[in-house]
Amino acid sequence: MAETTxxxxxxxxxxxxxxxxxxxxxxxxxxxxxxxxxxxxxxxxIWIIFHNVQVLGGLDFHAILLLFGLSNLAFSSADxxxxxxxxxxxxxxxxxxxxxxxxxLPLLAQLMTSxxxxxxxxxxxxxxxALGFGLSLNDIDWGPATVAMLLVAAVFGTAIFAxxxxxxxxxxFFLVNGSELTNSFTYGGAxxxxxxxxxxxxxxxxxFGYLVPVAFTAYLPTLAILGLPGPAGLPTWLAWLxxxxxxxxxxxxxxxxxxxxxxxxxxxx
Amino acid sequence: MRxxxxxxxxxxxxxxxRQSSYRxxxxxxxxxxxxxxxxRASVLFAAIDSAGGSLAGYDKGTASAYVWLSQGLIGAVTLxxxxxxxxxxxxxxxxxxxxRPVDLQTWHLAEDLGRAAYSLIPRGxxxxxxxxxxxxxxxxxxxxxxxxxxxxIALGVTISFYCRYAVNVLGFWLLDTRxxxxxxxxxxxxxxxxxxxxGLFPDWLHAVAAATPFPSILxxxxxxxxGHVAGADAWRALTLQVFWVAVTCVAGRAxxxxxxxxxxxxxG
Numbered sequence: 001m002a003e004t005t006x007x008x009x010x011x012x013x014x015x016x017x018x019x020x021x022x023x024x025x026x027x028x029x030x031x032x033x034x035x036x037x038x039x040x041x042x043x044x045x046i047w048i049i050f051h052n053v054q055v056l057g058g059l060d061f062h063a064i065l066l067l068f069g070l071s072n073l074a075f076s077s078a079d080x081x082x083x084x085x086x087x088x089x090x091x092x093x094x095x096x097x098x099x100x101x102x103x104x105l106p107l108l109a110q111l112m113t114s115x116x117x118x119x120x121x122x123x124x125x126x127x128x129x130a131l132g133f134g135l136s137l138n139d140i141d142w143g144p145a146t147v148a149m150l151l152v153a154a155v156f157g158t159a160i161f162a163x164x165x166x167x168x169x170x171x172x173f174f175l176v177n178g179s180e181l182t183n184s185f186t187y188g189g190a191x192x193x194x195x196x197x198x199x200x201x202x203x204x205x206x207x208f209g210y211l212v213p214v215a216f217t218a219y220l221p222t223l224a225i226l227g228l229p230g231p232a233g234l235p236t237w238l239a240w241l242x243x244x245x246x247x248x249x250x251x252x253x254x255x256x257x258x259x260x261x262x263x264x265x266x267x268x269x
Numbered sequence: 270m271r272x273x274x275x276x277x278x279x280x281x282x283x284x285x286x287r288q289s290s291y292r293x294x295x296x297x298x299x300x301x302x303x304x305x306x307x308x309r310a311s312v313l314f315a316a317i318d319s320a321g322g323s324l325a326g327y328d329k330g331t332a333s334a335y336v337w338l339s340q341g342l343i344g345a346v347t348l349x350x351x352x353x354x355x356x357x358x359x360x361x362x363x364x365x366x367x368x369r370p371v372d373l374q375t376w377h378l379a380e381d382l383g384r385a386a387y388s389l390i391p392r393g394x395x396x397x398x399x400x401x402x403x404x405x406x407x408x409x410x411x412x413x414x415x416x417x418x419x420x421x422i423a424l425g426v427t428i429s430f431y432c433r434y435a436v437n438v439l440g441f442w443l444l445d446t447r448x449x450x451x452x453x454x455x456x457x458x459x460x461x462x463x464x465x466x467x468g469l470f471p472d473w474l475h476a477v478a479a480a481t482p483f484p485s486i487l488x489x490x491x492x493x494x495x496g497h498v499a500g501a502d503a504w505r506a507l508t509l510q511v512f513w514v515a516v517t518c519v520a521g522r523a524x525x526x527x528x529x530x531x532x533x534x535x536x537g
């Protein structure tokens with residue numbers, strides 16, 4: 001028998017989700033199309049702005065394609081992995097969380113494997129296409145540092161968004177029915193990450209640069225890859241501290257999650 | 270006639286009251302409006318700077334009014350697909366609704382108008398205030414744009430409701446309407462001018478948007494209140510809204526009539 005790791009339940013659930021979601025073909029196809037459309041309209045919004053102007057926040061359209069690709073790759077990968085954590089309030093209300101507690105896997109691991117929405121994969125496709133164009137249209141000085149920066153952005157950018165989703169879920173233990181409140185930070189953060197942070201006034205630069213550090217997922221790496229200077233308060237070299245930003249978010253997530261699970265009193269019944 | 274008006278009034282009041290019990294949801298909606306408002310305003314301001322101070326007729330004051338008014342109205346006009354009617358069709362509860370003395374579409378419209386009216390208080394007004402206090406808004410000083418604006422909001426909410434109703438009624442054929450609702454939410458918000466004003470669209474995309482009811486849901490009310498369109502243009506916008514009210518209402522009714530014959534109710 002194969003060794004049981006944390007990934008075993010993940011694989012089993014993934015396989016069952018593939019089967020379940022393919023059972024209703026029309027619905028699944030529509031889901032995939034809608035998800036693709038979300039990515040496409042987001043890109044279209046940026047394209048419309050550049051239909052009117054040449055430069056936005058110091059970046060031209062080709063640079064923005066790179067930014068958009070990196071930001072969406074990180075967000076949609078995190079969304080695919082842990083985005084369904086936002087079903088936690090439903091589980092809390094239904095008392096399903098109690099059942100999770102008696103099983104021999106950590107609660108967070110069980111929640112992460114509770115559902116995988118395959119429809120979220122089409123957004124990754126949009127991200128990869130934008131990233132591909134971004135990397136080929138820009139004049140990039142390719143070297144080990146560029147490749148390393150891309151990897152750092154993809155891996156730790158995903159970690160930052162996954163950590164933010166976890167923070168949002170942890171707060172649901174306190175705010176049952178409040179998932180929309182925390183969504184404003186997860187989805188708002190995702191939206192902010194796809195914009196050049198130079199456009200933000202100083203307070204927003206602080207929020208999205210350091211507190212909810214989504215500028216690390218795409219904007220700073222884009223500056224580093226293209227060799228562009230950062231705006232005041234966000235120097236380009238910060239891009240190399242992306243793992244540190246991810247550690248900050250995950251530290252926060254761990255803390256909130258501990259508080260949340262201790263606060264949880266059971267669903268009753 | 271008096272009885273009908275009374276039923277209407279009660280349904281609107283019920284929608285208003287029901288919405289008022291979702292306090293946390295309202296706070297959440299407001300938080301989302303404000304976060305997205307700040308980001309959208311920053312992006313539009315940067316674009317206006319980059320274009321040399323004016324962009325498709327918007328300067329910073331009017332762009333700010335556009336962003337914060339649309340953020341304030343988004344809760345009322347609701348471009349996402351609310352699912353209650355679709356859920357009632359899926360479960361078969363709609364069969365009971367058909368036996369009521371009030372028309373299905375009209376009954377839900379009344380409730381939705383009440384819901385929209387309430388959401389303007391905890392979400393609409395604070396959003397506009399946040400914008401006014403942080404970045405400043407250029408708004409008209411005369412009373413007429415506001416009076417026309419209120420009418421335009423009511424028409425926008427009505428069109429939005431009739432569209433959502435039509436999407437939900439597709440449940441007679443589809444059972445699961447989630448995919449269609451997402452599809453609707455994405456297309457309608459984009460073409461309604463939620464993220465980028467329709468005025469900034471390139472010509473061909475502008476023509477596509479103009480062929481749909483969506484700009485009449487959000488862009489028109491915002492344009493009318495903010496004075497971005499005024500005088501004869503404002504009246505033209507309102508007339509176009511009335512046209513879309515009629516079209517979307519008839520489409521929803523036709524779908525309901527066709528769908529009723531598909532309805533299969535289990536049990537006795």
